[in-house]
Every structure is written in C-alpha cells, then in structure tokens.
Amino acid sequence: MPVFTKMSLRYTYNWPEDVATEISSSDDDVIDIKNGYHVLNYINVFFARKGLTSTDTFYKLEFILNERMPSTLETxxxxxxxxxxxxNRIFYN
Known part of the structure; x- marks a missing residue:
C-alpha cells in the first residue's frame, strides 16, 4: 500500500519542525488542516484503514479536507x- 509524501500534496501547508515526529493515529487526535504533517498523516492512515491506494482518491480526499470540510471539525x-x-456527494475534478 503506497504511503504518500509531501510531494503528493497539491495544497500549500505549514511544515513546523516540532510536529514531524509527534503524530499518532488516535481517533481523538486533533488534525490541523493547515499543517502538512497532520494532513499527510491523516490521509495515509485513512487510506490504510480503508484499503485505498489511488492517487486520484488521494487528491479527492485532500480536496474535501481543504475545500468542503467545515473548519469547526478538529478531531x-x-x-x-x-x-x-x-x-459520494462531492465531485472532484
């Protein structure tokens, strides 16, 4: 199963040095959608749990996180x- 990297992302994110090694995959984790490490971790864990591998699916998920998700969601x-x-309601092109 592929693990996506920084180079896979289409959006611009912050990359704070102190966050890179402090990310887990707990359901209670707060995900900062502006933080590249958080977004990459979130997408890679989501893909692993759902058995996903497609780059197009990666881009769709990144699009949902950045363009459609309410900013009030954190965990x-x-x-x-x-x-x-x-x-299935959000169409990505």
Whole structure:
C-alpha cells in the first residue's frame, strides 16, 4: 500500500519542525488542516484503514479536507465522519 509524501500534496501547508515526529493515529487526535504533517498523516492512515491506494482518491480526499470540510471539525473522528458522509456527494475534478 503506497504511503504518500509531501510531494503528493497539491495544497500549500505549514511544515513546523516540532510536529514531524509527534503524530499518532488516535481517533481523538486533533488534525490541523493547515499543517502538512497532520494532513499527510491523516490521509495515509485513512487510506490504510480503508484499503485505498489511488492517487486520484488521494487528491479527492485532500480536496474535501481543504475545500468542503467545515473548519469547526478538529478531531480525526469528526473529520472521518464528515468525509465518509460527504464522499459520494462531492465531485472532484
């Protein structure tokens, strides 16, 4: 299963030095959508849990996180719930 990297991202993110090694995959984790490490970790964990591998699917998920997700959602659990409900309603080109 591919693990996506910084080079895979289409949006611009912050890359704070102190965050790179402090990310887990708990449902209670707060995900900062402006933080590249958080976004990459979120997408890679989501893909692993759902058995996804497609680059197009990666871009769709990144699009949802950046363009469609309400800014009030913060935890991995809240974000995943939104993504799963919105997945088939949101068309990405």
């Amino acid at each position: 991995r659990k809240e974000i995943t719930s939104f993504v799963l409900k919105a997945w």
